[in-house]
Amino acid sequence: MNNVNRSYTDKQAADFQQPVMIHLISKVMRPDGPTEEMELYTDGVLYKKGAVFYLRYREEVKDIGPVDHTIKIQDGEGMILRKGPVAMRQPLKAGASTEGTYETPLGMMRTLTETDRCHVRWHEEQGCGHIDLGYHLYLQGQDVGWFHLNFQLKKAH
Numbered sequence: 001m002n003n004v005n006r007s008y009t010d011k012q013a014a015d016f017q018q019p020v021m022i023h024l025i026s027k028v029m030r031p032d033g034p035t036e037e038m039e040l041y042t043d044g045v046l047y048k049k050g051a052v053f054y055l056r057y058r059e060e061v062k063d064i065g066p067v068d069h070t071i072k073i074q075d076g077e078g079m080i081l082r083k084g085p086v087a088m089r090q091p092l093k094a095g096a097s098t099e100g101t102y103e104t105p106l107g108m109m110r111t112l113t114e115t116d117r118c119h120v121r122w123h124e125e126q127g128c129g130h131i132d133l134g135y136h137l138y139l140q141g142q143d144v145g146w147f148h149l150n151f152q153l154k155k156a157h
Contacts (some may be wrong), residue, residue: 016124019156020046022057030145046122046129046153053120055131055151061086071151073120073131080133092135094118102139112138117148127155 024040044057055071067084073092080100082088090100092115100111117134131151137144 015050016048018046018127020044020055020153021156022055023152023154025150025152027148028145029148031143043156048122053122053131055153071131071133073118073133075120076118078118078120078133092118092133109140112141122153129153 122129
């Protein structure tokens with residue numbers, strides 16, 4: 001029998017659902033301030049349906065409450081969805097500008113992203129992988145900054 005290390009990208013169809021441990025490192029480079037870095041450790045679920053990966057998790061946001069996140073991604077394009085007291089629908093496409101929305105209790109605002117990173121990889125044999133997103137975000141035409149989200153994923157036991 002051939003010992004093959006299977007690694008899934010967006011080109012292979014093998015549907016699955018896998019509980020995962022998530023280590024998110026988020027960096028925000030503001031146009032007029034210092035770089036902000038945040039780390040989050042949480043549990044979630046990674047799904048694969050056809051060529052598309054979905055990562056779902058919940059984050060407890062200070063002074064806001066629980067926010068449910070879904071990252072839908074295949075190499076080169078994706079979508080960030082947030083639901084809860086704040087909601088976001090932000091399409092991403094590497095090398096392109098995309099419009100989305102950001103909703104708060106005060107109302108809805110338009111977003112624009114210029115995406116330069118949108119990558120996913122899952123190694124089934126090792127039970128680990130990552131999602132790498134990088135984009136410049138504008139809110140109602142105002143420069144918010146450049147965001148880099150790096151999700152390190154590990155199969156939960």
